[in-house]
Amino acid sequence: MPTATATHSTRTHPPPTPDEDAPSSIESQERRPFSEKLWGRLIIPNDARERNFLSWIKLSSTLAVLSAALLIRFQFGSQVQLPEWEQKAQVPLGILFFIACIASLVIGTTTFYRSQSGYAQHKAFVYAGKFTDLLIVGIGLLTLAACILLLAAKA
Template identity: 35%
Template sequence: MADPTEDPRSIWSSRRPYNPLVNPTHCKPSLVEEHTEDQNHILCAPPIFGALLFENATSDARDHCANERTFLSWLRMSMYLAVVSLAIIISFHFKDQPTGLERRMALPLGIVFWLLSLTCLINGFANYARTVRKYSRKAALVQSGWKTQLVFTVVGTVILGSCILFLSTDQAA
């Protein structure tokens, strides 16, 4: 059994052999408890590519994993919107040949979806970084804010409007 006064980084590195798939830079982890009083953000603390290691006092590990899953959900949504954007720009038509209206709508609608994709990516990373910083200060409060609600409202409205636009274009043709 490990000595509780021993540095967790030495325990971590002694138990884990070097694995280029898990830790390609061979960095030691960054202890979150050491950065509670720092003015710098925990994600900018050296080593930059090291894992975040924190004491699991209550439900910190579960909450941190939930925060990572939320960021990955934002990333997935951003990728979906980017793929839709490219699909609209490349081939926006319902019949064999696109109509003039479809050609005029393709680029602006694709740019709108691309901007929404970037917005989702930025919002997801900002939520992740803010929550990690609060975890490092033992002050995390997990809730969705008005920015998240605004982004979801805009994305939902654009998707609904695009569906109505696609249906009306299909009937007009």
């Protein structure tokens, strides 16, 4: 009767090529030029960090446009008359939108660099922080309040 012999095959993986993203050692990171350590590589792959940063930039520029429109009291046509309470509310709303614009720009920049350093340290999960969550909720509530206030005007 033939006996069955078990064969175990061990699969070996080839070493990573220089084109692949292999984890680099500390020595190779220390040999990088100072500008690359400070600003990163010149060729930036399109990944989540850059898209997230560009989303913060878009939000910041949108808030800046809203702030400017409220502060200069932009109106379409001369027949539109705003109530006095809405005219008084436009300047504080414009200032709040400007503060939200600056805050979103700062949060977007710090989130980008914090996630970049977290990924460089090979962290599996990089969290933006509770302040970022509070800022997003605050911008949402500010936008909702501005919409309600500006839509409640009698035309």
